[in-house]
Amino acid sequence: xxxxxxxxxxxxxxxxxxxxxxxxxxxxxxxxxxxxxxxxxxxxxxxxxxxxxxxxxxxxxxxxxxxxxxxxxxxxxxxxxxxxxxxxxxxxxxxxxxxxxxxxxxxxxxxxxxxxxxxxxxxxxxxxxxxxxxxxxxxxxxxxxxxxxxxxxxxxxxxxxxxxxxxxxxxxxxxxxxxxxxxxxxxxxxxxxxxxxxxxxxxxxxxxxxxxxxxxxxxxxxxxxxxxxxxxxxxxxxxxxxxxxxxxxxxxxxxxxxx
Ligand code: NAP
Numbered sequence: 001x002x003x004x005x006x007x008x009x010x011x012x013x014x015x016x017x018x019x020x021x022x023x024x025x026x027x028x029x030x031x032x033x034x035x036x037x038x039x040x041x042x043x044x045x046x047x048x049x050x051x052x053x054x055x056x057x058x059x060x061x062x063x064x065x066x067x068x069x070x071x072x073x074x075x076x077x078x079x080x081x082x083x084x085x086x087x088x089x090x091x092x093x094x095x096x097x098x099x100x101x102x103x104x105x106x107x108x109x110x111x112x113x114x115x116x117x118x119x120x121x122x123x124x125x126x127x128x129x130x131x132x133x134x135x136x137x138x139x140x141x142x143x144x145x146x147x148x149x150x151x152x153x154x155x156x157x158x159x160x161x162x163x164x165x166x167x168x169x170x171x172x173x174x175x176x177x178x179x180x181x182x183x184x185x186x187x188x189x190x191x192x193x194x195x196x197x198x199x200x201x202x203x204x205x206x207x208x209x210x211x212x213x214x215x216x217x218x219x220x221x222x223x224x225x226x227x228x229x230x231x232x233x234x235x236x237x238x239x240x241x242x243x244x245x246x247x248x249x250x251x252x253x254x255x256x257x258x259x
Pocket of ligand 1: 027028029048102153154196197198201202
């Protein structure tokens with residue numbers, strides 16, 4: 001199949017009308033904002049998260065706001081559960097058009113103090129999880145005639161961060177994964193791109209002390225942390241036909257912090 005420019009690209013309707021999106025780690029923080037934004041632009045959304053109850057609440061919230069959403073409890077490191085997540089999207093909504101590999105954890109420690117378990121846990125969720133999701137989603141998208149896969153990496157994967165040898169390695173790995181996958185699936189009209197957020201206030205970053213938070217904010221040329229919704233808007237661009245000729249790229253959303 002040749003990837004042609006979608007005819008809907010300039011239409012005035014919702015950007016994702018008739019599309020189905022799966023967002024992992026969508027019960028909280030950036031993932032929740034992505035699920036809400038994609039829904040508000042017309043997508044039916046599968047809210048997928050380790051915390052099934054929180055995912056159900058998020059899906060209910062989207063539905064009460066007039067959107068279409070269901071929840072799936074998933075551990076993105078589990079091959080079978082990831083396949084079930086993708087199957088759920090296809091069976092419930094008739095296809096899969098967007099996957100956002102967003103689920104994430106941190107297990108920070110300096111190199112001498114980091115255990116192998118801490119290293120593996122982070123690499124498994126971010127990198128293995130994104131690979132499993134990408135493989136399963138690409139197969140479903142191929143059947144449906146195309147789609148868009150978005151990785152939520154981090155500027156930590158670009159610059160490296162002290163105490164995050166696990167996280168920085170996993171987040172950099174997601175870039176290589178995206179670029180290799182983008183080459184493989186382009187002929188099926190599937191695009192694969194990466195968003196690298198900078199500092200964003202979410203449950204993940206609430207663990208930072210006020211002093212560390214202030215220090216990090218002081219490094220941001222725009223003078224503030226990002227909002228989850230601002231990351232979601234970048235994902236919306238990559239998920240929709242606005243980016244129909246964009247694949248294998250990294251979109252940095254960090255207020256200028258890691259230029
Ligand atoms: P968050 O609020 O902690 O959200 C992460 C979500 O992922 C949580 O709902 C979490 O569920 C879920 N999750 C964790 N492990 C999972 C697994 N194995 N399977 C399925 N879901 C799982 O963090 P966030 O800040 O929104 O982070 C979202 C993404 O953005 C992550 O990939 C993160 O690395 C990236 N990011 C964040 C920042 C930032 O400043 N916040 C910056 C750059 C990149 P539980 O709560 O049940 O664990």
